[in-house]
Amino acid sequence: MEQKKSRGLKEIWRKFLVALKRRPQMIPLAVLVAGFLFYSLNLMYISDTTARIQGPGMGLAGFATMLFSMLSFMCFLNAFPYRKKPNIPMMGLMFALLAIVIFADAYYINAIWTAISRPDNPIEVKAETAYIAFAEYYLRIHIGILVSGIVLTLLLPVYSKWLRKIKTSIDVGDNGSMEAIDISGEA
Numbered sequence: 001m002e003q004k005k006s007r008g009l010k011e012i013w014r015k016f017l018v019a020l021k022r023r024p025q026m027i028p029l030a031v032l033v034a035g036f037l038f039y040s041l042n043l044m045y046i047s048d049t050t051a052r053i054q055g056p057g058m059g060l061a062g063f064a065t066m067l068f069s070m071l072s073f074m075c076f077l078n079a080f081p082y083r084k085k086p087n088i089p090m091m092g093l094m095f096a097l098l099a100i101v102i103f104a105d106a107y108y109i110n111a112i113w114t115a116i117s118r119p120d121n122p123i124e125v126k127a128e129t130a131y132i133a134f135a136e137y138y139l140r141i142h143i144g145i146l147v148s149g150i151v152l153t154l155l156l157p158v159y160s161k162w163l164r165k166i167k168t169s170i171d172v173g174d175n176g177s178m179e180a181i182d183i184s185g186e187a
Contacts, residue, residue: 018168024160025080028152032076032098035145036069042138046108049135053123055111061104065142068104072097076153095150102146105139112136 020026039046043062050058075094079087112132115123125132 014168014170017163017166021163021166021168023080023082024163025076025153025156027159028149028156029073029076031145031149031152032069032073035142035149036073038138038145039065039069039142042134045131045135045138048131049112052129052132053111053115055115058108058111061108061111064104065101065108068097068101072101091153094153098146098150102143105143105146109136109139 043066046062050062072094075090075097079090079094081087112135116125116132123129123132
């Protein structure tokens with residue numbers, strides 16, 4: 001039973017590697033999707049911070065992050081058509097959209113720091129307004145995830161060659177009597 005389970009896991013791993021060898025661009029796409037999910041799942045802290053601080057352009061920065069993140073996925077999928085060469089203009093558009101997302105996150109972080117460090121009536125981060133600190137922290141992580149996705153996209157030609165070197169073929173054993181089989185049809 002254990003050996004059968006082990007073979008099943010090995011086969012699942014082999015199929016996963018075959019899929020990655022065929023479409024290595026799924027690695028940076030998965031990182032960018034993880035960044036989008038991370039931002040979306042922590043949007044409550046960002047929305048509460050926007051409502052509390054009400055700085056100029058904070059809501060627009062949050063909106064731009066969501067919108068351009070989704071549009072960058074569409075550009076990514078069009079930049080890497082299946083079994084064709086990459087579409088360079090779409091890649092350029094994708095990088096531009098991701099740069100806008102990173103700029104919007106940095107702008108939002110700057111708006112938080114401006115609100116908590118201004119000389120007149122600064123916003124204090126206490127226990128009941130801890131979401132402000134969480135928003136700043138999560139935006140920094142989001143920027144890091146996006147940068148890693150961009151780096152993985154740029155390094156795609158390098159590690160796709162490494163992936164192709166991984167042996168994923170199955171050894172089919174024979175009993176040594178392949179020559180004895182008559183396929184000519186003469187009886």
